[in-house]
Amino acid sequence: MDTSSALSLDQAYELMLKHHGHQGWWPAESDFEMCVGAILTQNTSWTQVVKALDQLRCNQCLAPNAMHAVDEATLAQWIRPAGYFRLKARRLKAFVGVLIETFSGDLVAMLEGETSVVRERLLAIHGIGPETADSMLLYAGNHPVFVVDAYTRRIFSRHGWCSEHESYQSLQDLCHEKLGCSCCDEKVSRVEFWKDYHAQLVRIGKEFCRPRQPRCQACPLGALIG
């Protein structure tokens, strides 16, 4: 197998870690808040999501039962800063609907089981696509899945590790293969590694990997550009 790209991906992590340190993701006070944030941040900057989460918090709606009970239109008004607010209100209601009605509000129960089964369970919910499902799986459910996002694709393609239009699945397959076990074979360490790897990519992406700019001199990954 080709080990050069595997080395590059590992080197990238070392460089990012050296530059920023561990990120301690996902930024949330509970697993439920993590899941809500995952839906709210769809195609939306995190600073806007924080405003929406604060609104939910001060209206005591950051809990499964409360969110299930509240009117969808009211919920939509609270999350306005995050954009697509009617759409996301419906998606949040769909998520808590399954959580309450099928799992009695027990998020641990909803996220536990065989990874592929739980993933399909999440994808079946309206408004939850691959990235949102994988974020929930990794950060709230501690499942070993690599989260692919716009930053992942942009950074990787800019370094020649994937195509600019690489599909979600093929890019995730690449990460699962190349970043399978940098430390050891334990599932736990792989989960923690992938949590921080994705967080590092977002950090680097926000700061150095802007759209429509072929490269950035100050990027810590600059040395890896072929």
Place this chain on the structure above:
DNA sequence: CACCAGGCAAGTA
């Protein structure tokens, strides 16, 4: 002013 932000679903060819 234009462009962008940690996507997803539904429709079309």
Place this chain on the structure above:
DNA sequence: TACTTGCATGGT
């Protein structure tokens, strides 16, 4: 399979 469009606020 591979586009295209709608969704929407707020920052740069």
